[in-house]
Amino acid sequence: MIALKFKNVDVIFGPDPDSAVEMLDKGADRDEIFNKTRNVVAVHNASLTVEKGQICVLMGLSGSGKSSLLRCVNGLNKVARGQVLIYQDEETDVASCKRPTLHRLRTEHISMVFQQFALMPWRTVRENVGLGLELSGISGEEREEIITKKLELVRLEEWADKYPNELSGGMQQRVGLARALATDADILLMDEPFSALDPLIREHLQDELLQLQNNLKKTILFVSHDLDEALKLGSLIxxxxxxxxxQTGTPEEIVSNPVNDYVRQFVASMNPLKVLSCASLMTPVSDLPSPETENSARILDSDGRILCRLDSEGGVKSVTLDGTEVSLKKFSETLDLKNLPRNILVTADTETPMRAAVEVNHLTGMPMPVMDTTGRLLGVVGASEILSGILHDAQ
Incomplete structure (x- = not known):
């Protein structure tokens, strides 16, 4: 189900946005528009759909428009043209709704975590977390119960009566996250919330956010200029x-198929082990060679030692190594690959990560047949497929 949709959104800062819109329609670029009208085109013709429960990461270099687009969702930035649609009980266009509707969205459905924490130094941690609840008119007893639960969620319950200056940067950011969660908003806006933190704290908070998301299933729009962060957090980028x-897509789609040199430069230094799966690495079954005497069989390795026989539906009937039948065992993190018997071949599914394929190939010397849940052979990942994945990333 859709939670949020941008439709052809333009965001323009300056004295006369209408003149800038007119110039955009005539093909003028940002520099020309600024030089002639002093208007800054922050976002142009942006369309994006975010599903409920997704973490969508907006990323790009400084000045690319990512924060400007994010701030349209709660009305902090005015939309010059286009729609920003929020789907709750009904479809609401933030760009054109009345002020009472916008207030309701801000207090009930949308919350924001800022880069610089935005904590009030004269209020305790408990009081900072409860700010949005106070503004919503929630009573003292109910408010305290919610605050306590959210502080437990971010593991700050013992710090409830401390002031922001008594907390580390990472702890202050967790206070900001608890404050955003306290309103029980469906949509969280996170504008580079971890970028000012030390790398270790930043990675820790990323892990905490993913753990929280597993339980809360919020819709999160997250701004970042860091590809590793985007690939780690985003289900959509x-x-x-x-x-x-x-370009919009899953992390794997972005890395595997960059649409231009700009995206290609972003992913050039990325470690493919963190992103690619067997679905993008494998040689599909249709491209696997067959022995001359068995059209229904497929050769799974470059030496022709591993033969997989298929039924009429593409299901695996048997697999042999040097003519001797072997058993199949699906990969799992607990599988003892170092002591795996030679008569067992480890299989993958389409979601199995590249790291697993590398580990299996290194410790067993064998490729991984990729199979679906019904036992059909989809393809194979071996040494050549792994190297192709690495080389493709480096190009």
């Missing part, structure tokens, strides 16, 4: 350049 969304 939208890459922006010069105010435009130039």
């Amino acid at each position: 939208a890459i922006m350049e010069s105010g435009r969304i130039i």
Whole structure:
């Protein structure tokens, strides 16, 4: 189900946005528009759909428009043209709704975590977390119960009566997260919330956010300029350049199929082990060779030692190594690959990560047949497929 949708959104800062819109429609670029009108085109023709429960990461270089687009969701930035649709009980366009509707969205459905924490130094941790609840008119007893639960969620219950200056940067950011969660908003906006933190604290908070998301299933729009962070957190990534969304996809799609040199430069230094799965690595079954005497069989390795016989539906009937039948065992993190008998071949599914394929190939010397849940052979991942994945990333 859709939680949030941007439809052809333009965001323009300056004295005369209408003139900038007119110039955009005539093909003018950002620099020309600024030089002639002093208007800044922050976002142009941005369209994006975010499903409920997704973490969608907006990423790009500084000035690409990612924060400007995010701030349209709660009305902090005015939309010059287009729609920002929130789907709750009904469809609401933030760009054109009345002020009471916008207030309701801000207090009940949308919450924001800022880069600089935005904590009030004269209020305790408990009081900072409860700010949004106070503004919503929630009573003292109910408010205290919610605050306590959210502080437990971010593991700060023992710090409830401390002030922000008594907390580390990472703890202050967790207070900001607890404050955003306290309103029980469906949509969280996170504008580079971890970028000001030390790398170890940052990685720890990323892990905590993923753990929280497993339980809470919020819809999160997350701004980052860090590809590793985007690939780790995002189930959907939208890459922006010069105010435009130039590619949207899963982390694996972005890494495997960059649409232009701008995206290609982003992913050039990325470690493929963190992103790629057997679905993108495998040689599909249709490309696997067959022995001359058995059209229904497929050769799984470059030496022709491993033969997989298929039924009429593509299901695996048997697999032999040098003519001797072997058993199949699906990969799991607990599988003892170092002591695996030679008569067992480890299989993968499409979601099995590249790291697992590398480990299996290194410790067993064998490729991994990729199979679906019904036992059909989909393809194979071996040494050549792993090397192709690494080389593709490096190109």
